[in-house]
Amino acid sequence: MSNEDMAGAEAAASYGLSEVAESIEIGAVPYDRLLAGGRRRLRRRRLLTGGAGAVLVVAVAGAGTAIGGYGREAGGASVAAVSSAAALVPGRSSVSGTPSASAFPSPVASPSPVVAPAATATPAAIPTVTPTASAASSRTPRDPFTPVRAKIGEGAVNGHTMEVWVALWPAARTAEDGLKQGELIWTERRAADPTLPADPAESGNPVWDLQADRVDVYLVADGKRQPGDFVDATTAPGGTAKDDTGPTKGVMLNRVTGEASRPDMVAVSVGPEVARVVVSWKTGGSVAAVPVAVGDSPVHWYAVVRRLGSTGNTGNTATSFAADGSVLGVRNTWW
Amino acid sequence: MGAQKTARDDEFRAFAGSAWSRLLRTAYLLAGDRHGAEDLVQQALERAYVHWTKVRAADDPNAYVRRILVNEHARRFRRRPAEYLVEAFPDRPAPTGPDPDARAVLLAALAALPPRQREAVVLRYWEDLSESQTAAAMGCSVGTVKSQAARGLAKLRETSSLSELTTVGGGR
Numbered sequence: 001m002s003n004e005d006m007a008g009a010e011a012a013a014s015y016g017l018s019e020v021a022e023s024i025e026i027g028a029v030p031y032d033r034l035l036a037g038g039r040r041r042l043r044r045r046r047l048l049t050g051g052a053g054a055v056l057v058v059a060v061a062g063a064g065t066a067i068g069g070y071g072r073e074a075g076g077a078s079v080a081a082v083s084s085a086a087a088l089v090p091g092r093s094s095v096s097g098t099p100s101a102s103a104f105p106s107p108v109a110s111p112s113p114v115v116a117p118a119a120t121a122t123p124a125a126i127p128t129v130t131p132t133a134s135a136a137s138s139r140t141p142r143d144p145f146t147p148v149r150a151k152i153g154e155g156a157v158n159g160h161t162m163e164v165w166v167a168l169w170p171a172a173r174t175a176e177d178g179l180k181q182g183e184l185i186w187t188e189r190r191a192a193d194p195t196l197p198a199d200p201a202e203s204g205n206p207v208w209d210l211q212a213d214r215v216d217v218y219l220v221a222d223g224k225r226q227p228g229d230f231v232d233a234t235t236a237p238g239g240t241a242k243d244d245t246g247p248t249k250g251v252m253l254n255r256v257t258g259e260a261s262r263p264d265m266v267a268v269s270v271g272p273e274v275a276r277v278v279v280s281w282k283t284g285g286s287v288a289a290v291p292v293a294v295g296d297s298p299v300h301w302y303a304v305v306r307r308l309g310s311t312g313n314t315g316n317t318a319t320s321f322a323a324d325g326s327v328l329g330v331r332n333t334w335w
Numbered sequence: 336m337g338a339q340k341t342a343r344d345d346e347f348r349a350f351a352g353s354a355w356s357r358l359l360r361t362a363y364l365l366a367g368d369r370h371g372a373e374d375l376v377q378q379a380l381e382r383a384y385v386h387w388t389k390v391r392a393a394d395d396p397n398a399y400v401r402r403i404l405v406n407e408h409a410r411r412f413r414r415r416p417a418e419y420l421v422e423a424f425p426d427r428p429a430p431t432g433p434d435p436d437a438r439a440v441l442l443a444a445l446a447a448l449p450p451r452q453r454e455a456v457v458l459r460y461w462e463d464l465s466e467s468q469t470a471a472a473m474g475c476s477v478g479t480v481k482s483q484a485a486r487g488l489a490k491l492r493e494t495s496s497l498s499e500l501t502t503v504g505g506g507r
Contacts, residue, residue, distance in 0.1 A: 009491075010459075013460040014463070016441050017456075017461040020363070021363060021461055022360065024363045026355070026356045026360075029351055030377070034377060034380050035384070037380075038347070038383075332370055
């Protein structure tokens with residue numbers, strides 16, 4: 001490409017991008033949402049920092065023997081700090097202690113009988129269905145080869161029983177363990193979806209990360225695990241990505257009974273300070289969900305059945321509430 | 336304490352108000368859709384609020400927040416696995432023939448670029464940053480910016496959108 005051609009291409013790109021960028025309509029600045037979100041992040045940051053400091057003081061005073069266990073590179077103090085900090089959060093759920101929806105007077109109408117998310121219908125039942133090791137306390141050594149599972153929501157679509165599960169694979173401490181863990185996850189996924197390639201290297205999954213747990217979010221329809229799951233790295237206790245989650249981060253699971261290319265359920269991760277979420281559909285109506293803790297992960301999850309016809313990038317909102325009922329944030333959702 | 340918080344909030348509000356439209360347009364080019372753009376800007380500004388003392392003390396607060404925005408964009412793509420089913424749910428089927436809206440074609444071509452190429456192109460040719468400023472925003476070398484921007488530009492040229500827009504608008 002000659003210099004003249006290059007200059008012409010750059011000018012065209014500049015013009016074209018300006019055309020596109022200026023085509024978007026600029027609405028009002030959502031000051032309240034920005035401030036609420038910023039304060040929420042700041043609170044979480046201070047809480048974690050304060051918790052770490054408190055644990056450090058205790059450890060120096062000679063009580064550090066209680067802080068054992070996992071011993072990741074970040075240090076036992078950080079691991080314990082998260083547990084300590086979580087205990088300070090009002091209403092923060094343990095694996096078996098997720099707050100009941102009845103503790104929060106719901107301002108929303110009940111969902112339709114067909115679209116009945118479990119979190120609204122039977123909120124107390126969600127955290128108690130734990131087929132494997134989900135009852136393990138945070139003191140249980142974290143085994144990167146044994147996932148902790150929790151059902152984060154359920155519902156019915158077209159007469160099919162739908163459940164969303166999260167398998168939390170604790171962070172591996174060595175690259176070798178990380179690879180082994182990746183193979184185990186892959187084996188489990190291939191069992192549900194034989195069309196996946198045999199080589200885990202083709203998965204495109206996140207690479208091993210000392211600071212990150214891995215989650216596998218999958219759909220169970222009529223008692224059978226379905227293909228089309230979601231695997232991602234997620235913040236581990238003591239990890240550095242403290243602001244990794246937000247009320248709008250989510251994943252759709254839609255390979256089974258819904259309309260073609262339409263999701264049946266959506267699973268969303270939130271921070272531990274979120275005690276309840278109300279999703280309002282743009283087509284009307286809303287649904288409440290109670291986020292569920294999975295093992296000792298600082299990232300909590302909820303899942304709801306999507307309202308048919310609400311597909312689109314805008315219009316649906318998710319409002320997250322703290323345990324005291326205060327609003328933590330209101331976000332437009334992309335799902 | 337309360338006065339400090341109020342001052343912090345006031346400063347932040349003023350900054351967010353002035354930076355919002357520019358950040359949103361940049362985010363729109365990076366994310367490819369309005370909602371994704373708003374979410375990206377919101378995340379970036381929330382992070383800016385947390386680190387407000389650093390932001391306000393920076394030589395160029397706009398550049399500081401722009402870097403947060405670019406990092407947030409890069410982080411999302413880094414973390415998104417191949418199995419991620421849906422990013423933005425279409426309300427309508429994808430067009431099967433030529434799109435009459437050249438802007439839509441360009442936006443789609445931009446969205447098809449790898450994230451780093453897209454960032455380089457947007458920062459160089461929309462934000463009109465120098466190569467060194469772009470490198471600072473992307474956290475990479477100037478050489479990387481040059482190569483990523485050149486590749487991205489070459490791919491955009493393969494679409495007809497650039498020439499159509501240039502023909503219609505007469506270039507700039």
